[in-house]
Amino acid sequence: VAAQQAEARGWHLYLVGGAVRDLLLADPEAALLLNDIDLVVDGYHRALQEGAGVELARALQQQYPQARLDIHGQFQTAALLWHKDPELDSLWVDIATARTEFYPYPAANPEVEASSIRQDLYRRDFTINALAIRLTAPRSGELLDFFGGLLDLRSRQIRVLHANSFIEDPTRIYRAVRFAVRLGFEIDPQTEGYIRHAIESGVYDRVQDENSRAPALQTRLKSELKYVLAAPYWQSALQLLSHLGALRCIHPTLTLTPALWHQIRLMSRWLRRFDSSNTLVHWQMLLEVLIADLAPEYRGKIAANLQLPVNSIEALQQLATTQADLASHLTKPQKPSQVVQLLSQYDRSTLILIAARSPRALRQLIWRYLICWAQVKPLLDGNDLKALGYKPSRQFKQILSDLTAATLDGVIGDRDSAIAFLA
Numbered sequence: 478v479a480a481q482q483a484e485a486r487g488w489h490l491y492l493v494g495g496a497v498r499d500l501l502l503a504d505p506e507a508a509l510l511l512n513d514i515d516l517v518v519d520g521y522h523r524a525l526q527e528g529a530g531v532e533l534a535r536a537l538q539q540q541y542p543q544a545r546l547d548i549h550g551q552f553q554t555a556a557l558l559w560h561k562d563p564e565l566d567s568l569w570v571d572i573a574t575a576r577t578e579f580y581p582y583p584a585a586n587p588e589v590e591a592s593s594i595r596q597d598l599y600r601r602d603f604t605i606n607a608l609a610i611r612l613t614a615p616r617s618g619e620l621l622d623f624f625g626g627l628l629d630l631r632s633r634q635i636r637v638l639h640a641n642s643f644i645e646d647p648t649r650i651y652r653a654v655r656f657a658v659r660l661g662f663e664i665d666p667q668t669e670g671y672i673r674h675a676i677e678s679g680v681y682d683r684v685q686d687e688n689s690r691a692p693a694l695q696t697r698l699k700s701e702l703k704y705v706l707a708a709p710y711w712q713s714a715l716q717l718l719s720h721l722g723a724l725r726c727i728h729p730t731l732t733l734t735p736a737l738w739h740q741i742r743l744m745s746r747w748l749r750r751f752d753s754s755n756t757l758v759h760w761q762m763l764l765e766v767l768i769a770d771l772a773p774e775y776r777g778k779i780a781a782n783l784q785l786p787v788n789s790i791e792a793l794q795q796l797a798t799t800q801a802d803l804a805s806h807l808t809k810p811q812k813p814s815q816v817v818q819l820l821s822q823y824d825r826s827t828l829i830l831i832a833a834r835s836p837r838a839l840r841q842l843i844w845r846y847l848i849c850w851a852q853v854k855p856l857l858d859g860n861d862l863k864a865l866g867y868k869p870s871r872q873f874k875q876i877l878s879d880l881t882a883a884t885l886d887g888v889i890g891d892r893d894s895a896i897a898f899l900a
C-alpha cells in the first residue's frame with residue numbers, strides 16, 4: 478500500500494536498514510517477524526524539501542486510522558505505530574525522506590536535506606546496514622547494494638563506509654560491537670583500525686563534553702549502552718568494547734580490570750537471585766557498577782551525563798560515604814537487629830551495588846539481610862497489643878519494632894514468648 482501511494486505521487490520507495498539485513502540473513506525456511514521497518518522515499522529533489530516521508534505517512538494513516546502517527550519535523554521523518562493488541566507484537570514503520578547528512582563539525586547533529594537514495598545510504602553506519610530494496614515500480618524488489626553490503630553479509634563482516642565514520646559519530650563504535658556480537662560477525666580489521674584511531678584521537682572527550690552537541694551524543698551513547706547491556710550477549714559485548722578501548726567513551730579512566738569484571742558478574746548473579754521479576758532496571762545497574770569503579774569525584778558527573786535517574790545519580794555520589802559507613806559498623810560483630818537497623822536505610826539496588834563491591838564478610842551480611850532478615854515481621858500485631866490491654870498510641874510502633882528486633886536476635890520465637898517478652 479505504501480508503495481502504491483508513493484507510485485501515485487511519482488516517488489520511489491525503498492525498504493532500508495536492519496529489515497533488509499535481517500531479510501537477507503534469514504533462514505528461507507523460517508518465519509521472520511519484522512516489527513521495525515524503515516522506509517525511505519526518494520524523488521525529485523527540490524519538490525521534496527517539504528518532506529515526502531511525512532506526506533506518505535499521513536496518507537497511510539488515513540488508510541489505517543488505527544495506526545498512531547508521530548512526526549519528527551526536524552529530520553523530515555514520520556513514524557506509524559500499530560499496536561493492535563497488547564498480546565500481539567507491535568509494528569513500527571519509520572518513513573524518511575532520502576537525505577544526506579552534513580556534519581559541520583564531527584559528531585554534530587545532522588543537518589538534513591532531501592537528496593538521492595545513494596547518498597541516504599552512504600550516511601549509514603555499516604555496509605550491511607546500507608542495503609535497500611526498491612518497493613516501487615519499475616524494478617520493484619531490486620536490491621540496491623552500492624557499498625558491498627551483500628558480500629559483507631556473506632563473509633560476516635562489520636565494515637564502515639568511510640574512514641571518518643567513528644570520528645563523525647563515536648556511538649557507531651558501540652553499534653559495531655553490538656552487531657558483531659549479536660550476529661556473530663567479525664569487525665573487519667580496517668574498521669577495527671578506524672575504531673582504535675578514533676579512540677586514540679580522543680573521540681571520547683567529545684562524548685563527555687557538556688557543551689554544544691554533547692547532550693544528543695550522550696543520549697545516543699546511553700541508548701547504545703542500554704541496548705548492549707540489556708541484551709543476552711552483554712558479557713561478550715562488554716569484553717569486546719573493553720578490548721577495543723571503547724569503555725573510554727564512558728570515562729577515560731574506565732578499564733575492565735579482573736576485579737571490576739568480578740564485581741559485574743556478582744551484580745548479575747545477585748540480580749538474578751534477588752530480582753528475578755525484573756522490578757529493578759538490570760542494564761542500568763550493570764552500568765552503575767562500571768561507573769562506581771571510577772574515582773568518587775567522577776561518579777555523579779558521569780551518571781548525570783548519561784542521564785541516569787536522580788536516585789541512581791545520588792546513590793553513586795554518596796557511594797563512598799555509604800560504603801565507609803557500612804564497613805565501619807559491620808566489621809565489628811553485630812546482632813542481626815543492628816544489621817537490619819543499619820541496612821534498612823538503603824534501598825535494594827544500593828545494597829546490591831555495595832554487595833558487588835564489598836569483601837566477602839560484608840557481602841554475606843547483605844545477603845542474609847536481603848534473603849531473610851528484611852522479611853522478618855513482629856510476632857504480634859496492633860490488634861494483639863489492644864487485646865493485651867495496651868492503648869493505641871505512638872508507642873505501638875516502638876513495641877512492634879522491639880518485637881521484630883527480639884525475633885531477629887533469637888530472643889523470642891513464637892507468640893507466647895512474644896507475650897512473655899512484653900510482660
Ligand code: ATP
Nearest residue numbers: 493494495496513515600601602606607646648649
Ligand atoms: P536493530 O535490528 O538492532 O533495530 P537496525 O539496523 O534496525 O538494527 P536501528 O538502530 O534501528 O538499527 O537503525 C536503523 C538503521 O539506521 C540502521 O540499519 C542504519 O542504517 C541506520 N543507523 C542507525 N544509527 C546509525 C548511526 N549512528 N550512524 C549511521 N547510521 C545509523
